[in-house]
Amino acid sequence: MNQSKKVYLVGTGPGDPELLTVKALRLLQNADVVIYDRLVSEAILEQIPAGVSRIYVGKKSGNHTLPQDEINQLLLNLAEGQRSIVRLKGGDPFIFGRGSEEALSLAKHGIAYEVVPGITAASACTTYAGIPLTHRGLAQGVQIVTGHSQAGQALELDWAVLADSNKTIVIYMGLANIDLITSKLMDAGLDANIPAAAIQNGTTARQQRVLSTLSLLSADVKKAMLQPPVIFVIGKVVSLARELDWFETEDAMSDYFADRNQSLHG
Ligand SMILES: C[S@@+](CC[C@H](N)C(=O)[O-])C[C@H]1O[C@@H](n2cnc3c(N)ncnc32)[C@H](O)[C@@H]1O
Numbered sequence: 501m502n503q504s505k506k507v508y509l510v511g512t513g514p515g516d517p518e519l520l521t522v523k524a525l526r527l528l529q530n531a532d533v534v535i536y537d538r539l540v541s542e543a544i545l546e547q548i549p550a551g552v553s554r555i556y557v558g559k560k561s562g563n564h565t566l567p568q569d570e571i572n573q574l575l576l577n578l579a580e581g582q583r584s585i586v587r588l589k590g591g592d593p594f595i596f597g598r599g600s601e602e603a604l605s606l607a608k609h610g611i612a613y614e615v616v617p618g619i620t621a622a623s624a625c626t627t628y629a630g631i632p633l634t635h636r637g638l639a640q641g642v643q644i645v646t647g648h649s650q651a652g653q654a655l656e657l658d659w660a661v662l663a664d665s666n667k668t669i670v671i672y673m674g675l676a677n678i679d680l681i682t683s684k685l686m687d688a689g690l691d692a693n694i695p696a697a698a699i700q701n702g703t704t705a706r707q708q709r710v711l712s713t714l715s716l717l718s719a720d721v722k723k724a725m726l727q728p729p730v731i732f733v734i735g736k737v738v739s740l741a742r743e744l745d746w747f748e749t750e751d752a753m754s755d756y757f758a759d760r761n762q763s764l765h766g
Contacts, residue, residue, distance in 0.1 A: 507575055507585045507606055509599045511592040511618015514729075515541040516628075516703040519619050527616065531586040533578055535571075539590025539729060541704060568598060572605035579611045590729075592620040596646055596672050621731050622670040625702025629709050630744035631733055638736040639668040647674020647681050647732070655680060663688035668735035675730045679718040685734070690714060695738035700726045700752065708752040711741055724752035 508527050513519030520528070528534065528547050536545065538558030548554060557566040557574065566574070578585045593599025593615055606613040622644050626633055633642045643662055649655040655677050662669055663685050674681055678698075686692050692715035700708045712720040714734055721730070 505579075505583045505612065507579055507587060507611055507613040508616060509587050509589065509593045509602055509613060510616040511594075511597070511599075511620075512540050512544050512588050512590060513619040514539070514591050514621045514624045514703050515543070515701065516624070517541070517543040517547060519624055519703060520544065520547070521616065521618070523616050524618065527584070527586050528588070530584055532582045532584045534586045534588060535574065535578075536588040537590050538565075540588045541590075543704075544588070568601060572602055575602060575606060576609055576611065579606070589618065590621075591624075592618045595620045595622070595644070621672065621702060621729070625699045625707075625731050626670070626733055628703045628707060628747045629697060629699045629733075629749055630741045630746060631697060632737055632740060632744070633668050633670070633733075635737050635740065638739070639666065641667045642670060643667050644670045644672070647671040647677045649677065657681075657684070659684045659688035663690035665691055665694055665736065668733060668737050671732040671734070674732050675721070675726065675728055678721055678732065681732075682714055682718050682734075686714060690734075694734060695736060695741075696732065696734040697738045697741060698724075698726055698730050698732050698752075699749075700728075700730045702729075702731060707747065707749050709741065709749045710752050711738065726752060 510524045510527055512524060525547060529549055531552055533553040534548050535555045535557055557571050575587060587602065589597045589599055591597060599615060603613060603615060645657055671681060694714045696712050696714045696717040698710040698721045710720050710724045
């Protein structure tokens with residue numbers, strides 16, 4: 501297929517390169533320049549043909565490698581000279597990925613672009629951890645929220661709406677605030693014993709899970725010393741995680757965790 505001169509905002513999924521869409525892989529293999537984030541895995545970068553320029557613009561919370569407006573400007577500058585600019589984004593560009601900010605900047609400047617959806621962490625990491633987001637009798641729906649607050653600002657979520665035991669809650673970027681998040685959910689009436697999980701490095705060979713409950717999640721995550729990227733899932737569906745562990749995740753558990761989780765979920 502012929503690729504016209506464009507900027508492509510491409511979702512890569514959360515890590516496993518086999519979760520790239522056919523379209524994402526084709527664009528990657530025909531790119532003139534690839535711009536990528538910290539969350540784009542090494543295995544995905546290996547799909548870029550030798551000789552294609554790569555520009556790293558990844559961000560860490562509190563340590564912005566390149567501010568968003570500079571990334572927007574970089575895309576505009578590259579669009580002047582290059583034919584096929586592929587901007588890779590972990591997961592999906594339009595879910596906590598700032599893809600829409602980049603698309604708005606391109607649109608404002610009359611630059612042709614396409615957005616290629618990717619499998620978002622909420623979907624892929626939970627699936628690889630053996631947790632269905634919905635299940636008849638356990639969850640009627642899903643609520644996806646960010647657990648990140650701007651530096652110096654309080655995390656403002658609608659706790660009363662979130663505290664619904666018939667819906668699964670998925671929290672992105674929540675590691676720093678997980679103590680606050682779990683406390684607020686319990687204060688809003690969510691059962692302290694509802695199953696809860698943390699998934700680190702989902703869909704990769706380094707994937708780890710912590711299976712817990714709402715009241716113990718924060719302490720368990722600290723004991724397991726999880727590091728970003730971590731996604732949290734709270735809801736009755738987490739009770740299926742042991743039975744549906746098709747990916748055979750390495751659980752981030754000491755004997756302490758193993759014993760307790762056995763009695764909780766076994
Ligand atoms: C800036 S957001 C990007 C989300 C991405 N656009 C998506 O659709 O998945 C980063 C957050 O996504 C989650 N995340 C992304 N990849 C992950 C992975 N492989 N394992 C666990 N969490 C992941 C974490 O909560 C992380 O803090």
